[in-house]
Amino acid sequence: MGFAKKEYEFFSEIGLSERNLGCFVNGTWKARGPVVTTLNPANNQTIAEVVEGSIEDYEEGMQACSEAAKIWMQVPAPKRGEIVRQIGDALRAKLQQLGRLVSLEMGKILPEGIGEVQEIIDMCNFAVGLSRQLNGSIIPSERPNHAMLEMWNPLGIVGVITAFNFPCAVLGWNACIALVCGNCVVWKGAPTTPLITIAMTKLVAGVLEKNSLPPAIFTSFCGGADIGQAIAKDTRIPLVSFTGSSKVGLMVQQTVNQRFGKCLLELRSDCGIVNVNIPTNGAEIGGAFGGEKATGGGREAGSDSWKQYMRRSTCTINYGNELPLAQGINFGS
Structure with missing residues (x-):
């Protein structure tokens, strides 16, 4: 165990x-x-x-x-x-x-x-x-010398x-x-x-x-x-x-x-990431691999050069016990 x-x-x-x-x-x-x-x-x-x-x-x-x-x-x-x-x-x-x-x-x-x-x-x-601050309201009543309390x-x-x-x-x-x-x-x-x-x-x-x-x-x-x-x-x-x-x-x-x-x-969590140029400082890679969460990217679109860059970069990213995540990732057209 x-x-x-x-x-x-x-x-x-x-x-x-x-x-x-x-x-x-x-x-x-x-x-x-x-x-x-x-x-x-x-x-x-x-x-x-x-x-x-x-x-x-x-x-x-x-x-x-x-x-x-x-x-x-x-x-x-x-x-x-x-x-x-x-x-x-x-x-x-x-x-x-x-x-x-x-x-x-x-x-x-x-x-x-x-x-x-x-x-x-x-x-x-x-x-x-x-x-x-769970306040109610005091509402005027039609009856003289009375008020209504809303709770x-x-x-x-x-x-x-x-x-x-x-x-x-x-x-x-x-x-x-x-x-x-x-x-x-x-x-x-x-x-x-x-x-x-x-x-x-x-x-x-x-x-x-x-x-x-x-x-x-x-x-x-x-x-x-x-x-x-x-x-x-x-x-x-x-x-x-x-x-x-x-x-x-x-x-x-x-x-x-x-x-x-x-x-x-x-x-539903389905944030989109669109990339036109190959990143030069790695910031886009960090955002693209934001994880499976409500604020993480679920769809990505980019040029062929972007996809090639992602393939190469994916092979260098390790999670947990040095587990490469290149397997199981699908780069579509």
């Missing part, structure tokens, strides 16, 4: 082991689904094993989350903000380790892996401020389905706001980055436990399409946030709309 490698020694600092249960259900790690192997995309070597969740695990988790929602929505918003602040502090304490995990399991360069975790910390800071109420549970190319930052964008607004969070991470889902959840769970709050306020599942479909169909989840392909996003939207739910969709 991968833990024989020195590069994985830090896993124990963020609660990971060689074999991990992939569902956090009411304060307990469990899973009754298939066992999957998570791989380093740079060299396809095994990192660890994860037991995915089953529909039975999902249902058990949702029942607990529904009960926790009744408690969490009664917590004053500034106090919910304090919990999110502590989550940010917990992430900050493990910033380097989580950033390394993102780089290892997803394939980003290390600075971007660390930067992605930093995004969640920044979102925690932002959400803490918002927790004291915002939590939805209850927010479902978050994230993609592999931003395996934890997108969670932060959704979960931080959902939590301060009084909503519980049900998170399904990408099937190819389950270790990130588990490590992130353990940090959040630690904060909830320290504050004697129901652990089901934050529930997570590692699994495949069956878990995602269950979230989309579940009437107990008024709002579903999905990040991924346009094809699957449309399916999620249609499923949620059929039950009159709400959707947040962030779909």
Whole structure:
């Protein structure tokens, strides 16, 4: 197993082991689904094993989350903000380790892996401020000496389905706001980055436990399409946030709309790069190999000389354990 490698020694600092249960259900790690192997995309070597969740695990988790929602929505918003602040502090304490995990399991360069975790910390800071600004309105009434008060109420549970190319930052964008607004969070991470889902959840769970709050306020599942479909169909989840392909996003939207739910969709990454002249300083090569991410190039067009330059340069670029990426790259016309 991968833990024989020195590069994985830090896993124990963020609660990971060689074999991990992939569902956090009411304060307990469990899973009754298939066992999957998570791989380093740079060299396809095994990192660890994860037991995915089953529909039975999902249902058990949702029942607990529904009960926790009744408690969490009664917590004053500034106090919910304090919990999110502590989550940010917990992430900050493990910033380097989580950033390394993102780089290892997803394939980003290390600075971007660390930067992605930093995004969640920044979102925690932002959400803490918002927790004291959930203002309502005082509206004049037709009745003498009366006024009407408008207040915002939590939805209850927010479902978050994230993609592999931003395996934890997108969670932060959704979960931080959902939590301060009084909503519980049900998170399904990408099937190819389950270790990130588990490590992130353990940090959040630690904060909830320290504050004697129901652990089901934050529930997570590692699994495949069956878990995602269950979230989309579940009437107990008024709002579903999905990040991924346009094809699957449309399916999620249609499923949620059929039950009159709400959707947040962030779909498709297909940035184009057009090059006319052969680069002289290598900057274009760095941009062209930005990685598989929402801000990375997905299509490239250029002259024959540009393609020849790319072929030569590709053979000199190594990722991970000196793995050349010349194989599998298609230079079309």
